[in-house]
Amino acid sequence: xxxxxxxxxxxxxxxxxxxxxxxxxxxxxxxxxxxxxxxxxxxxxxxxxxxxxxxxxxxxxxxxxxxxxxxxxxxxxxxxxxxxxxxxxxxxxxxxxxxxxxxxxxxxxxxxxxxxxxxxxxxxxxxxxxxxxxxxxxxxxxxxxxxxxxxxxxxxxxxxxxxxxxxxxxxxxxxxxxxxxxxxxxxxxxxxxxx
Amino acid sequence: xxxxxxxxxxxxxxxxxxxxxxxxxxxxxxxxxxxxxxxxxxxxxxxxxxxxxxxxxxxxxxxxxxxxxxxxxxxxxxxxxxxxxxxxxxxxxxxxxxxxxxxxxxxxxxxxxxxxxxxxxxxxxxxxxxxxxxxxxxxxxxxxxxxxxxxxxxxxxxxxxxxxxxxxxxxxxxxxxxxxxxxxxxxxxxxxxxxxxxxxxxxxxxxxxxxxxxxxxxxxxxxxxxxxxxxxxxxxxxxxxxxxxxxxxxxxxxxxxxxxxxxxxxxxxxxxxxxxx
Numbered sequence: 001x002x003x004x005x006x007x008x009x010x011x012x013x014x015x016x017x018x019x020x021x022x023x024x025x026x027x028x029x030x031x032x033x034x035x036x037x038x039x040x041x042x043x044x045x046x047x048x049x050x051x052x053x054x055x056x057x058x059x060x061x062x063x064x065x066x067x068x069x070x071x072x073x074x075x076x077x078x079x080x081x082x083x084x085x086x087x088x089x090x091x092x093x094x095x096x097x098x099x100x101x102x103x104x105x106x107x108x109x110x111x112x113x114x115x116x117x118x119x120x121x122x123x124x125x126x127x128x129x130x131x132x133x134x135x136x137x138x139x140x141x142x143x144x145x146x147x148x149x150x151x152x153x154x155x156x157x158x159x160x161x162x163x164x165x166x167x168x169x170x171x172x173x174x175x176x177x178x179x180x181x182x183x184x185x186x187x188x189x190x191x192x193x194x195x
Numbered sequence: 196x197x198x199x200x201x202x203x204x205x206x207x208x209x210x211x212x213x214x215x216x217x218x219x220x221x222x223x224x225x226x227x228x229x230x231x232x233x234x235x236x237x238x239x240x241x242x243x244x245x246x247x248x249x250x251x252x253x254x255x256x257x258x259x260x261x262x263x264x265x266x267x268x269x270x271x272x273x274x275x276x277x278x279x280x281x282x283x284x285x286x287x288x289x290x291x292x293x294x295x296x297x298x299x300x301x302x303x304x305x306x307x308x309x310x311x312x313x314x315x316x317x318x319x320x321x322x323x324x325x326x327x328x329x330x331x332x333x334x335x336x337x338x339x340x341x342x343x344x345x346x347x348x349x350x351x352x353x354x355x356x357x358x359x360x361x362x363x364x365x366x367x368x369x370x371x372x373x374x375x376x377x378x379x380x381x382x383x384x385x386x387x388x389x390x391x392x393x394x395x396x397x398x399x400x401x402x403x404x405x406x407x408x409x410x411x412x413x414x415x416x417x418x419x420x421x422x423x424x425x426x427x428x429x430x431x432x433x434x435x436x437x438x439x440x441x442x443x444x445x446x447x448x449x450x451x452x453x454x455x456x457x458x459x460x461x462x463x464x465x466x467x468x469x470x471x472x
Contacts, residue, residue: 068415068445069422081444083276084415087228090204096415096444097229100271115228118200146200 005189006149007123008072008088009034010116012109012139014041014131016159018051021129023179025059025077027187032061034190036077037094037116039086039107041133052079068096080107087115103135113139117146124148125189127182128173131163140172151185154178206246207231213250220264221397224421230267237266268335270306272412274347274355274368275313277443280411281362283463288438289321291467292406298327301405301432303396303425304413305331308342308381312371313359314409315385320365324388330403332394343391345381347372352379396425401432408433412442423451430455433468440465 013020017040028036042051056063059077066078072092080086084096085107102108113126113136126143128136130153140150152173155161167173177185204227211223222230235246241259243249252259275281292298305311311331318324333339352372359368372379394402396413408429414422429439430452439456441464447453456466 065444067448068442069419069449084444085229087226087232089226089228089418095226095228096412096442097226098271098412098415099229099233111232115232118203118228118231121198121200146198 005191006034006125007120008116009036009125009127009186009189010113010139010143011036011038011127011129012040012113012131012136013038013129014105014109014133014135014160014163016130017041018055019159020153020179021055022058024129024183024186025055025061025063027183028059028061028077029187029190030060030075032075032190035072035074036061037066037072037080037086037088037112038077039080039109039112041105041107041109041131041135042082050082052077066094066096069093080112082107085111087111088119089115090119092119103133105133105135109136110139114142117143117148120148122147125186126150127152127186128164128167129153129179129182130158130160132160133163134166136163137167137170137172140167141170144172144174150174151182152176153182203231203246206250207234210234210246210250210253213253214260214264217254218260218264221395222267224397224418224424225267226416226418229416233267234263237263265335265337269338270304270335270413270416272306272309273351273358274309275358275362275364276310276411277463278358278361278363280440280443280463280465281313281317283460283465284440285317285321285363287459288407288440288465289317289323291436291438292323293321295406296326298323298407299403299405300327300329300407300409301403301429302329302331303394303408303410303429305333305339305342305391306335307338307347308345308391309347309355310409310411311342311389312345312381312385313362315389316359316364316368316371317362319385327388329389330405331389331391334393334395334397336393339391339393343386345386347379347381349374349377349379396428397421401428403432404434405432405437406434407438407440409440411440412445414445415442419450426450426452430468435468435470437468438465439468 063077065081087095152167153164155165157178302311356368459465
């Protein structure tokens with residue numbers, strides 16, 4: 001299946017996610033023409049360097065935590081900060097919230113996926129990776145309902161299979177792929193023209 | 196306009212306009228996406244769908260309106276959220292405040308009070324509490340009432356014990372509340388210099404000259420226009436050299452008042468109003 005170049009890519013990961021993202025991020029070339037937004041579940045008050053600053057070492061694109069009200073930018077990988085939900089606004093800026101946790105998580109994958117699907121509609125790719133949570137399933141369903149495409153990591157290939165399995169069981173996956181195939185697919189997305 | 200999302204957005208605009216015209220509660224300048232999520236969640240709990248079905252209900256059913264307004268305006272927080280911020284406050288702001296004989300503080304959007312009492316604890320450890328008056332304001336009456344009572348779940352208090360210490364706490368957080376069963380009560384001594392009051396950042400004005408303004412993770416719920424309005428209020432209220440504290444992922448960059456402030460701690464989002472500005 002070829003997919004036209006999307007207007008944004010959203011990625012959700014939980015247990016085992018940092019390792020998976022470390023595999024995924026190096027495939028993006030400099031100047032990748034699509035914005036990438038990420039929710040990785042993590043404790044709110046970590047000590048030591050933040051996970052996303054470690055991932056930046058493995059990536060040619062700028063990787064950092066999103067600030068409230070900043071514009072979405074192509075070729076940047078922005079993470080939901082620990083302790084905040086990350087949302088996309090209709091004017092293509094980012095918003096944060098400290099509303100209640102969803103599926104025991106803040107940030108929650110569903111919150112990013114659902115708000116991004118409202119804004120990008122058919123132009124959104126949702127990617128759900130390894131995890132031991134139910135988070136992400138409702139978000140992927142919303143993305144499909146709005147005409148976007150969803151990729152889910154093959155549970156057999158995932159460090160924690162529960163989260164991708166949950167999404168697949170609820171019919172939320174357009175494609176189920178191992179991580180390296182997801183990486184290849186996302187890299188190719190940059191080559192296609194906008195719809 | 197024909198996509199589902201666009202129709203939903205239209206319904207939401209009409210509902211917000213209805214709430215404003217009928218009751219005067221103005222959510223029209225709130226950040227769209229978080230407001231919509233809250234709204235849809237409240238309507239789902241009440242069994243109302245689609246969104247526009249809430250319009251006649253809001254007009255005729257005061258109880259439903261109250262429930263919806265509460266759902267849209269309640270914010271939650273915790274004691275010593277972002278410990279490193281409190282550490283920076285102790286090291287970089289307290290010495291500044293100590294130069295004033297009397298200190299007025301505005302805690303805007305205090306929600307249920309956890310961060311107001313965190314500040315009160317910090318000020319008392321730094322020997323300044325006797326010299327301060329804290330105006331703690333919020334738009335939500337229920338939240339304010341909760342804040343005034345100062346009674347919290349013991350479990351959430353215990354979870355914050357480490358944050359208190361990481362924020363430079365000199366004793367134990369347990370020294371600042373009385374626990375009974377599964378509740379923790381803030382003693383009256385810590386409430387003495389705090390005035391809780393209703394204030395709507397979207398419509399009300401400056402009420403006092405202040406030396407320090409706390410407004411953390413409140414403007415994340417506002418759109419750019421309302422955020423700029425609020426920042427103008429703060430700029431007007433602060434004395435020259437007064438201090439403004441924002442949430443850890445909020446910034447003055449690209450706002451209308453950016454040039455009026457200099458950062459005291461860029462990392463912790465603590466800003467000082469320029470002298471003579």
